[in-house]
Each structure stands twice: as structure tokens, then as C-alpha cells.
Amino acid sequence: MVLGLAVLSMVGVAPGREQAPWIQILAWIVLVAFVATLLWLRRRERIAYEAALTEQAARAAVAEDRLTIARDLHDLVSGSLGAITVRAAVAQRLETDEAGLRTALTEVEATSRAATADLRSMLAVLRGQGAEPLPASFSPAGPSSLADAIEQAAAETRELGLDVRTRTEPGDANSAASALALAVVREGLANAARYAGPGAVDVTVRADDELLRVDVTDAGPAPGWVVHPGTGTGLMSLAERSAAVGARLSAGPRDGHDESAGFRLSARIPLNTEVRP
Structure with missing residues (x-):
């Protein structure tokens, strides 16, 4: 009601007085246009706000996916590679005979094969070609x-x-x-x-x-x-x-x-x- 009175006042229409029909029609047209503009502006702001929220959620999802991939790769591969490195270093320090060195090399080979299999499994998941592996x-x-x-x-x-x-x-x-x-x-x-x-x-x-x-x-x-x-x-x-x-x-x-x-x-x-x- 207050908004209607304001618009009527803008076009020179005072309540309680006889006015020409065209003035009243113009006042209502202005009022409808004004309300429609307000509704359109609010709608545009809401759409922009929802788009910003969607973009933010998408960025957060991408960041979380990257963290998940990084964690899984670490769990699947880093431990095995570390074991290979340490086993080789220990063998150089402690193994003095051929049998000991052969045993160390056998263990390194087995660990390397397991790490390769884990990495292959993870790559298959990233390509959508396999079930999600469970980190060791x-x-x-x-x-x-x-x-x-x-x-x-x-x-x-x-x-x-x-x-x-x-x-x-x-x-x-x-x-x-x-x-x-x-x-x-x-x-x-x-x-x-x-x-x-x-x-x-x-x-x-x-x-x-x-x-x-x-x-x-x-x-x-x-x-x-x-x-x-x-x-x-x-x-x-x-x-x-x-x-x-x-x-x-x-x-x-x-x-x-x-x-x-x-x-x-x-x-x-x-x-x-x-x-x-």
C-alpha cells in the first residue's frame, strides 16, 4: 500500500480526488513495472548467488578429490618404495655374503612388483576402468x-x-x-x-x-x-x-x-x- 501511494504521488495522483482515467492507468502501469523490476533484480541476485555457491562447491569437490588421490597414492605406493630404499641401504651396510645379497634382491623385487600392481590398480581407477582399491x-x-x-x-x-x-x-x-x-x-x-x-x-x-x-x-x-x-x-x-x-x-x-x-x-x-x- 505504501509503495502504491508513493508511485501514485510520483505521477501526481492524490488519494481521494477524482482523476482522469488515463492518469490512473499510467499510475498502475508504473507501479506494475516498478514491482516487476524489483522482482527481476532479486531473481538475478539469487541466480548469481546460487551460481557462486555451485562454483564454490565444485572447487571444494575438486580439491577434496585431489587430496583423496594424493592420500591413496601415498598409502599404496610410498610405503613400498620406502621399503625398497631402506632394504637396499641396509643390505649395503649389513649383507656381506652372496646369499644375503641375493635374499635382499629377492625381497626388493617382490616389493617392487607389489608396488607396481598397486600403482596399476590406482591408475585403472582414475581412468574409470576398475573398482576403487582400498589402501593397505x-x-x-x-x-x-x-x-x-x-x-x-x-x-x-x-x-x-x-x-x-x-x-x-x-x-x-x-x-x-x-x-x-x-x-x-x-x-x-x-x-x-x-x-x-x-x-x-x-x-x-x-x-x-x-x-x-x-x-x-x-x-x-x-x-x-x-x-x-x-x-x-x-x-x-x-x-x-x-x-x-x-x-x-x-x-x-x-x-x-x-x-x-x-x-x-x-x-x-x-x-x-x-x-x-
């Missing part, structure tokens, strides 16, 4: 199988010359929490192999109240060990996965100051994690 570090390990999965990871690391000691008491951790715990253990063992070399590593996975506490601690670099860095994205990916399920991840020197005295990777994971890592 996120095998569906439930409470009953987590100890076995950790022991298998420890055994693989022992083959690289490390003395891995494990203690696993998962309690009532569900499969998602167990899978993340296994990923932390694998990353910790891989980093110990790359940065510390042949030496002692302690792995502890223990349920406490509502948390699954995971700690992987090495004793520092072995004498004369040359560091073999990886891709540099493992801990970053692990931190992203941990944050997504409300877990806390920390990594740093065992004594809080000097990495030469040892390095610790720790995670505190809710026992009933709902989101699959």
Missing part, C-alpha cells in the same frame, strides 16, 4: 584383528633390519578406530625405517577410557645411518584423517628437544569413531 594402511582391521595387522606390519619392518617391539591392547575399539590406529603404526614404522635405520622401535596400542592410545617411538638414527626421506606428505595426510574423526595426532622428538635421541609419533583416537578414516 586402511585395511578393515577390527578389534579382533588389529593386533595381528600390527604384528604383520612389525614383521615387515623387522625384515628391514629394525628391532620392533609391539604391545597391542585395543579394547573395544571399533573398525574405524582400529583402521586409523593401523595407519598411524604403519606411518611410524615407515618413518623409523627411513630416518633412524636399523635400531629399536617400540609400538604401543592401548585402549584407555574412551581413547585408543597409539605410540610409535624409535631410538634415534643408527650410527652412520644416512637418512632416506620420503614424499613428505605422510604425516600431513595422517593429520588430516585424524582431524576428520576428532583424533589428536602429534609427532616430534621423544624427549621434546633432540631428534637424535629418538622420535615419537602418537595418536589419541576415540574408540567409537563413526567416520571411516
Whole structure:
């Protein structure tokens, strides 16, 4: 009503007074045009806003897809390549006879073939030619199988010359929490192999109240060990996965100051994690 009075006033029409019909018709035409213009402007703004939201969602989806691909590639390939590098380095340091060197070469070949198969599987997925592979570090390990999965990871690391000691008491951790715990253990063992070399590593996975506490601690670099860095994205990916399920991840020197005295990777994971890592 107020808008109508304003428009009528603009065309010189005062309420309560007789006006020529054409003036009234003109006033209504102006009023309708004005309202239509407002509605069109609001519609245009809404369309622009929805387009901006769609573009933003698309960019976010692309970024998430890239992160997922990067994580899966790391989980499928980086661990195997790291094992090859470390096994070859250990063989050069410790193997002195032909039999030992042949064994090392056989292990390197087997690991290389497995890494190639994993990479081929991932490329098939990216080309839309295969089912999505499940990264090795996120095998569906439930409470009953987590100890076995950790022991298998420890055994693989022992083959690289490390003395891995494990203690696993998962309690009532569900499969998602167990899978993340296994990923932390694998990353910790891989980093110990790359940065510390042949030496002692302690792995502890223990349920406490509502948390699954995971700690992987090495004793520092072995004498004369040359560091073999990886891709540099493992801990970053692990931190992203941990944050997504409300877990806390920390990594740093065992004594809080000097990495030469040892390095610790720790995670505190809710026992009933709902989101699959």
C-alpha cells in the first residue's frame, strides 16, 4: 500500500480526488513495472548467488578429490618404495655374503612388483576402468584383528633390519578406530625405517577410557645411518584423517628437544569413531 501511494504521488495522483482515467492507468502501469523490476533484480541476485555457491562447491569437490588421490597414492605406493630404499641401504651396510645379497634382491623385487600392481590398480581407477582399491594402511582391521595387522606390519619392518617391539591392547575399539590406529603404526614404522635405520622401535596400542592410545617411538638414527626421506606428505595426510574423526595426532622428538635421541609419533583416537578414516 505504501509503495502504491508513493508511485501514485510520483505521477501526481492524490488519494481521494477524482482523476482522469488515463492518469490512473499510467499510475498502475508504473507501479506494475516498478514491482516487476524489483522482482527481476532479486531473481538475478539469487541466480548469481546460487551460481557462486555451485562454483564454490565444485572447487571444494575438486580439491577434496585431489587430496583423496594424493592420500591413496601415498598409502599404496610410498610405503613400498620406502621399503625398497631402506632394504637396499641396509643390505649395503649389513649383507656381506652372496646369499644375503641375493635374499635382499629377492625381497626388493617382490616389493617392487607389489608396488607396481598397486600403482596399476590406482591408475585403472582414475581412468574409470576398475573398482576403487582400498589402501593397505586402511585395511578393515577390527578389534579382533588389529593386533595381528600390527604384528604383520612389525614383521615387515623387522625384515628391514629394525628391532620392533609391539604391545597391542585395543579394547573395544571399533573398525574405524582400529583402521586409523593401523595407519598411524604403519606411518611410524615407515618413518623409523627411513630416518633412524636399523635400531629399536617400540609400538604401543592401548585402549584407555574412551581413547585408543597409539605410540610409535624409535631410538634415534643408527650410527652412520644416512637418512632416506620420503614424499613428505605422510604425516600431513595422517593429520588430516585424524582431524576428520576428532583424533589428536602429534609427532616430534621423544624427549621434546633432540631428534637424535629418538622420535615419537602418537595418536589419541576415540574408540567409537563413526567416520571411516
